[in-house]
Amino acid sequence: MKRVTIEDVASLAKVSKSTVSQYLNKRFDYMGEDTRLRVEEAIHQLGYQPNIIARSLKQKRTSTIGVIVANILHSFSTQVIRSIEDTCRENDVHVIVCNADDDPKKEENYINMLRAKQVDGMIIFPTGGNIELYQSMVYDQYPVVFVDRIVENVDIDTILLDNESASKMAVEYLLQAGHQRIAIITPSLERKVTPRIERINGYKKALQMAGLPIRNEYIKSLEIHRIHSGLEEMFAMDEVPTAIIAGNDLSLLEILRFVKKKGIKIPDDLSVLGFDEVPFATIFEPSLTTISQPAFEMGKKAAEILLERIEGSENEVQQAQIHRFPPTLLKRDSTSSLKR
Structure with missing residues (x-):
């Protein structure tokens, strides 16, 4: 079949090629309603499809x-x-x-x-x-x-x-609730991913501002598949955390899998606070406290x-x-x- 061209549209609509071009580029300021409708009808009747490649070459975009x-x-x-x-x-x-x-x-x-x-x-x-x-x-x-x-x-x-402010907000909220043994879990820091580094820095600063020691055993930054074993180590200590912050949604999922397997009750045995407003936050039981990003x-x-x-x-x-x-x-x- 012969390709329908802009000339064909112009001929059927009884307008110039430049008028059709203006229509295609949505420049209607100086185009009468009757003209616009004729071009629209011609395009529809002929089944015209603009040549995107040619337009891109002309517009350099x-x-x-x-x-x-x-x-x-x-x-x-x-x-x-x-x-x-x-x-x-x-x-x-x-x-x-x-x-x-x-x-x-x-x-x-x-x-x-x-x-x-x-x-x-x-x-x-x-x-x-x-x-x-x-x-x-x-x-x-x-x-x-x-x-x-x-x-x-x-x-x-x-x-x-503002990742540091976000993790400070999380720690301060847990401190106000009486928690002092607060842990944080993030994915690995090997690639120096900004949010992970900044969230741990904010966590540490919040503890320091509260006059509490930074316990490295409560800080785990691991590949996702190793988070479970990291939690095993953490919860085998004499003083286990009473609250834990999940550095992102994938870390949160690993924490939830771990507590379910171990029979740890949320929030009675462990308070859990996650980063990112995951879709299941409000329907999970209990509903999940989160730090939401806009x-x-x-x-x-x-x-x-x-x-x-x-x-x-x-x-x-x-x-x-x-x-x-x-x-x-x-x-x-x-x-x-x-x-x-």
């Missing part, structure tokens, strides 16, 4: 961005992606989502693939393992925004939680900054910033006052 997630299993990540997609859809921009699975090599491959596809920019939850590649994008003035993780010495806009606001901000970078002049030097968002403590039934 693809109206597409890439999102590379370090680990798509995190509920926070999926919430941020949803918000990014919503914001981009409102601006007629398509989104390609890739999961690096915390693997720098996969991340490198995805970055190179997306650039080869000429996406207009990227939002990356960085693994931190591709410093030279990140720096090359900065050098090329390629639009990039990081989410959730700071990469030192790389000048890229970054969106993340994931949708963070995703929206990331998308808005990237779209601004894409729209900006190639010669315009813009200073990258770190954008911190405040946490919210959602008090529920998995934490309680310590019985004396």
